[in-house]
Amino acid sequence: MITRRHLMLTVATIALALPATAQEATRTHLVIADQFVPEILDGQQSTGGYPLSHDLISQPLMRYDATAGVFVPDLLESFALSADGKTLTMVLPAGYVYSNGNPLDAAALKATVERFVAISPYASDYAGITEVTVVDPLTVRIVNDLGFNVMLPDMVTSFGAAWDVVAATEAGDAAFAANPVGSGPFRIDVPWVPGMDLELVRNDSYRTAMPFVQNAGPAHLERVTTRFISDAQTRANELEAGTVDIAYGLPASALEYMTDDPAYQIFKVALPGITGLTFNTTRAPFDDPALRRALALAINRGELAQVLAGAAEPESAFVTPSMIGYRPEAREYSASLYPEDPERARAALAALGWADTDGDGILDKDGQPLAADLLIDSGSAIDTGAAPVLQAQMKAVGMDLSITQLDLRALYDTANVGNYDLALTGYIWSDPDILTYRFTEGATQSQYAPPELGEALIAARGIADPTARAAAYLDIQKSIMDNAPVVPLLTETLIIGARSWVQGITILPPDRLILNDVMIVE
DSSP, X not given: OXXXXXXXXXXXXXXXXXXXXXXXXXXXXXXXEESOOOSOSOTTTOSXXXXXXXXXXXXXXXXXXXXXXXXXXXXXXXXXXXXXXXXXXXXXXXXXXOTTSOXXXXXXXXXXXXXXXXXXXXXXXXXXXXXXXXXXXXXXXXXXXXXXXXXXXXHTSSXXXXXXXXXXXXXXXXXXXXXXXXXXXXXXOSOOOTTSOEEEEEOTTOOOOOTTOSOOSSOSOSEEEEEEOOOHHHHHHHHHHTSOSEESSOOGGGHHHXXXXXXXXXXXXXXXXXXXXXXXXXXXXXXXXXHHHHXXXXXXXXXXXXXXTTSEEEOOOXXXXXSTTOOHHHHHHHHHHOOOOHHHHHHHHHHTTOBOSSSSSOOEETTEEOEEEEEEXXXXXXXXXXXXXXXXXXXXTTOEEXXXXXXXXXXHHHHHXXXXXXXXEEEEOSSGGGXXXXXXXXXXXXXXXXXHHHHHHHHHHTXXXXXXXXXXXXXXXXXHHHHOSEEEEEXXXXXXXXXXXXXXXXXXTTXXXXXXXXXXXX
16 A cells, blocks of 8 residues: 555744735636656545545545644544544535536445445554444534544544535446545546546635635636646746646755746645564565664765755654654664664674675675675665665665665555565654554555564554553554565655745645645736
C-alpha cells in the first residue's frame, strides 16, 4: 500500500492576499501542476489519498484548526463528541446535495460511512463501531467502543469524506473509482482517464462551514485543470513559463530564484511523517538485524538534508514533532543506538565477517559482495536528491549501492511484494497509527511484522489518554529501532509555488489547497 497519506494537524493556516473583487477577475480557469499521479479518484477505494485531486472533488466532514487545536465543521453543520469519547453526533446542513444533485442527508451519510467500512483499504480505522444510526433526516450518530482517535483523522481527509453511494452503486466501484461523485467545490467535467489531466468545473451546489474562508459558497473559479507532472524541475519550469498557475512540490533549487521575485508566491510547509531507508528484511543479507544496525551507523542525516537545501530536515524518529504523540525521547533513543559514526559502522561490519578481500573497496562475505539496489521515487525531489548522498555514505563503509528510479506507484507495487533490496519509502500522516500500516502483517514494505509489535500497535489505537497513548508509541518506536527494518532519515518540507496573479490562496497545513477565495488577476 502507498502510505504517503496526507493530513493537516500541526501548524497555523497559511493565507496570502485577500481575494480580488469579482469585477477584477481576469480569468476563471486555474491550472495546477501536481506532483502525485493518482491511480484512482475515489478516496474510499484509494490507498494513496492524493490530497489535491481528491480534495477538489470531495469534501471532508470536518477540518482541524491547528491554531486553536480543535476540529471544526466543513461539510457538517455541527458535530459533538460525548464526554466518554465514544459517541459522535453529526448534523448536516438542510437541503444539501452531492454535485450531481443526489441528496446528501443523514441516510446518505450513513451509507458513506458503511461503504468506507466495506471497501476502504483503511477500514480498520473504523474498527470498534457498534452503531451507525439515522437520528433524524439531518442527524447521524456513530458509537465506537474504541473511541475516535483513529476515525477523526480520516474524517478530515478524502478517505472519510462523503462520497455518493447511490452513484457508486449505479456505476459500479470500478467505474466510480475513476469518475466519482462528491460534494467538493468542483466536479468532474470530462470523464477522467488515469494518467491524463483532470478537468473540473465548479460545483454550484457546494457550500461549507469552514471558518478559514470568506467565501462559504461556490468557488469564484469556473474551471480547474490539474496536470500530473512527476518531475519536480519540470513543474518549476511550467510555473516559470506561466503555463501553470500553481505548482506543488517544487525542487529546493527553485527557492534560489523564486523566493524574492514578486512574480511568485512561495509556501513552505513541514509535512508530518518521514522518508526512511527501508530494508527488505526477507532478503539476504538484510534479513540480519545486526547488518541493518551496522549500516544505520553509516548514515549522516545532516549531509542528506544539506544537499536538499531547505526541502527537508534530518529526522531519526518515526513519530515526528508535527505528529500527535511526539516524544523527544524517541530521537534520543535513536541517537544512542545509531550515533552516525562510519568508523563504528565499519567495525560492526568487520565483526559480522564482512571484509574487503580483493581490495576493490567493497566488502564481501562467503564470496558475495555487500551490494544492493536502492529503489527511489523518480518524481520526488527528496528521493532523487538524497539517494546519491546515501550511496556515497554506504560506499564509505564498503557497500556498493546502485540506484533505480521508478514512479511512485511502481515503487510501492514493487516494494509491497518484496521484490527489492532497499527502498526509500515514507508516510505523511499526523496520527502515529500510520505505523499500523507499516509494521503489521500484509501491510509493510519491509516485510517486518512481528506479532507482538502488531498487538502493541492495535492496542495503542484505543488508548484514550493522550499521555498514555504517546508513551505506548514511544515503546513501539524503540522496538522498531532495535531491529532497524526502516531507518528514519528526513522529514519533508513541501514547497508550493504560485504565480502572483493567483489571489486569495489558503493552505491548511500541511498541503491542503483551499480555493474558495481564489481569483486570478493578471
